[in-house]
Amino acid sequence: DRIVGRAKLQVSPQDLKNVISRPIYNYLQHKFPEENFLPKFDLHHYRYPAKDKPEGIVFFFHDQSKHCGKxxxxxxxxxxxxxxxxxxxxxxxxxxxxKLRGYFGTFKEVEQISKLFIEMVMTKFGYQDLPKFGAGICTGCVTILSLAMNNPNLFNGISLTNPILQNDGSVPINHRLVRFLGKYMPTLPALSVDFPSLQPFHDPLLLEGWLRAGLFIELDNYSYYFKNNMAKLKTPVFIAYGGNDIIVQPSSTKEFIDKIEIEDKFSICYDECNHDIYADAEF
Structure with a gap:
């Protein structure tokens, strides 16, 4: 997947060739064994039980326009x-x-929903004494990092994949216009998103169409917050990213990694992978 406007302006033919040439894994072969096990939680949710007695818990956060089942x-x-x-x-x-397909509201709202979900899961299954980890990709990493920074004891570790955590200036929209639209008209379509037919299967739950203006001001605000509050992060962190990512520039990810102050951090770059590392068949 790619952002059309950005691809037109900043992605070279060789970059696109690298994306297209990567083998795509058919993730539709896999399903979560359990869904909607919390009667009082309104959003569709999933559980994949550990093969044996669980040694830890992972809370996974998906990307914009995607879904957890992916x-x-x-x-x-x-x-x-x-x-x-x-x-x-x-x-x-x-x-x-x-209220609108492809629009989740604000990251603060998602953070509140996530805390409620975690509390409900821990209460239902009695996993309070097990280590807890947060894992996710791209915009899902915003929620994970914010949760970890504002709740230092929530996770024992976090895993961020191709995190979009700072504004690298690559979104081809007038910055002042986006800030205005995002503040006063957050649901207004701002940037077209295209899912080209690169994968040999069809996922009907992937969203096509437009990214809303509110998303960009949210990303901008959280980028500023992360930049100036990294000292709050006390949770061990692992970051994986693709060297051919055309959505989140690898240089931006490297810069963010350098800003992390804690010693317990580890990162790895998969040079040949693009944005969706989890969909790369070789990875």
Whole structure:
């Protein structure tokens, strides 16, 4: 997947060739064994039980325009290694309802929903004494990092994949215009998104169309917050990113990694991978 406007302005033919040439994994072969097990939680949610007695819990956060079910194969990988996985579809995404498809509101609202979900899961399954981890991709990393910074004891560790955590100036929209639209008309279409037919299968839950103006002001505000508050991060962090990512510039990710002050951090760049590392068949 790619942002059309950005691809036209900043992605060279060779970059696009690198994206297209990567083998795509058919993640539709995998399903979460359990769904909607919390009667009082309104959003569509998932559980992948650990193969044996769980040794830890992973809460997974999906990307903008995607859905949690897209990462069932990742959850299965964790489950086979003793980690139980939980996640939910954002409002307006996947199988969750919402006032507008593809629009989840604000990251603060998502953070509040996420805390409620985590509390409900821990209460239902009695996993309070098990280590808890947050994992996600791209915009899902915004929620994870914000949760970790504002709740230092919530996670024992976090895993961020191709995180869009700082504004690298690559979105081809007039910055002042976006700030105005995002503040006063957050649901107004601002940037067209295209899902080209690169994968040999069809996922009906992936969203096409437009990204809303509110998303960009949210990303801008959180980028500023992360930049000036990294000292709040006390949770061990692992970051994985693709060297051919055309959505989040690798140089931007490297710069963000350098700003992390804690010593317990580790990062790895998969040079040949693009934005969606989890959909790369070789990865």
């Amino acid at each position: 990462y069932a194969h990742v959850a299965e990988y964790f489950a086979d290694r003793g980690l139980e996985v939980f996640g939910f579809d954002l409002p307006g995404h996947g199988k969750s309802t919402g």
